[in-house]
Amino acid sequence: MQAAATKKMTNLETIKGAIAAKMDSAAFSSWIAPLNFEISDDTLVLTAQNQFSADFISGVHGATLNAVAAEFGLAVRIAVRGASVANTVANDNNVQSFAPAATVASDDAAANFDEFVASDENAFVLSACKKLAAGAVAFSPLFIYGPAGCGKSLLARCVANATAGRVVMMSGGEFVSEFTRALHDRTIFAFKDYCRKCDTFIMDDVQMLAGKRATCEEFLQLVVDLRNAGKNVVLTANAAPSNLTGFDHRAKSLLASGLVADVVAPSANARRVILMRAGVASDVATELASRTAADGHLVHGIATKIKAYTELMGAAVDMTVASRLLADTLQRAKTPIAMVRNMCEKLGVSYDAICDRGRARALVMARQTMMAVLKGATNLSLSEIGQYVGGRDHATVVYAIAQVEKQKQGDLVLAAQINQLIAECK
Known part of the structure; x- marks a missing residue:
């Protein structure tokens, strides 16, 4: 009897290894490794902590689990700890149809590239969007970032309207909602097909996926699948991939693997x-x-x-x-506070972070830049400037401005950026 138990345990470890070999290591560690494995009546029973995990694993990784279990002559069932009813992993043949929820048409639904007023700084990103839409180049992904109100969404809509073939476009918030609905309605395979059966996939406001691990996993796999299939992917966000919060290194690396282009606020x-x-x-x-x-x-x-x-x-x-x-x-x-908030958007940092005591290099540089801009654009005293940037004292402002002036001497790009900010604040 002990020998049978040992053999059963060996089979489970072998099955785990076979599943791990067919999956991304991060996905396996996050979703499959924590499950309780058991074999009962020629069925591999995987017990999850909650219903959401069970639904996600069934929908996203069900095909892989079915394929591996079949190699060992087993069926698959996903159970929820403490629940009396178990979920059988869905097969592609049983998937229902999927249709996205209706959305209100935006003002730029019929936008074209002529509507985007491009300054010299935005000529590069505009050219990239035009050539991608015309099929002259392929970027997977084309990642467009910039502050609110700079025209990211307009450019994304222009690409959608000018691109031949099937285009799927949704915001980050819509992707979260549709993914959750597909899990709830057990139409996850249809949702995956809907997103993948296109020539160009566009997502506006990628930052809306931050911190949503399950949704982000599905999104990243979608980007990989589309890229491998030679399809175009266009993404927009309020910050560059390296500066996005709530995304791990693997996600940031993938998002930055195509062409990254910034859009500056309108001059x-x-x-x-x-x-x-x-x-x-x-x-x-x-x-x-x-x-x-x-x-x-x-x-x-x-x-x-x-x-x-x-x-x-x-x-x-x-x-x-x-x-x-x-x-x-x-x-x-x-007003000075409006100037600071506007600079936060342009520099890709939050107002709360600027006012906080965080010492990350990017935050420190952003604070120092804002102090230098307020000094050049207003008649505020140094103490008053400090109050608008998180309550910093006079000495801190003096030091910050001196540091910026020193860096400007050897960094022409920084000098130009600060001069532009000063001009816009005056």
Whole structure:
């Protein structure tokens, strides 16, 4: 009897090894290794801690488990600890159809590349998007990043509209919702097929997947599968892959394995063009562009308000009227706290992190840069500047500005970035 038990244990270890050999090591360690393995009545019974884990393993890794178990003449059943009903691993033949939930059409649903007002700094990313959409180049993935309001989503939609073949586009939040729904409805294989049976896959706001391990595993495998199949993948996020929070090194490495291109916030001239295209008079557009934060969403909101006033009141909008209509918006755009928040978006850091006491190199450099910009763009005292950057004291601000000035001497890119920030804050 002891010999039989030893043989059974040996078989289980052999089966575990066979499964591990067919899976990514990280996925095996995260999802399969923690399961309780048991053989009962020619069935490999895998017991998970909870229903979500059971559903995820069944949906994402079910095919692999079935294939390995079949080599040993076994069926597979996934049970939940403490539950009386077990789940049989689904086969591809039993998968239901999948259709994404209906979403509200966005304002840029019919966007084209002519609508993207590109400054010289954005010429590279615009060219990459155009050539990818035309089939002249292939990037898997093309990773586009930048602060809110810089035009990332617009570029992604332009690629979707200009690309031949089947395009699947969804936001990071939609991917999370659809993946969760597919697990709940037991249509995970259909969901996987839906995402993979395309010529171009586009995800906007990848950062929404941060910290969601199961969803992120499925997403990363999707990117790998599409890349291996020669399909295009376009991703957008609010930070470069290396600066994304809530993603491990493996995820960051994969996201950075294609072409990474940044989008800078619209310059004063780009903001002026956006306003003029919306029908704002040239002189008014020029003045508003110089007094508005570098945020495309805000600029479009200003254009909408002016257009609405013109249509509803039947009167043209000059600068006097515009100043009254937009007093709150223009004032907020020029307060020191608004400047700091705007710089947080441009530098890819959170406002809370800037105000905190974290000493990570990127955070320290961002704080020092903001202090130098406030010194160059405002008449604030050094003590006042410190208060707007997390309550730093006078000596800290003096040291920070000196460090930035020293680094600018040998870093022309940094010097240009700071000069641009100062110009936008004035």
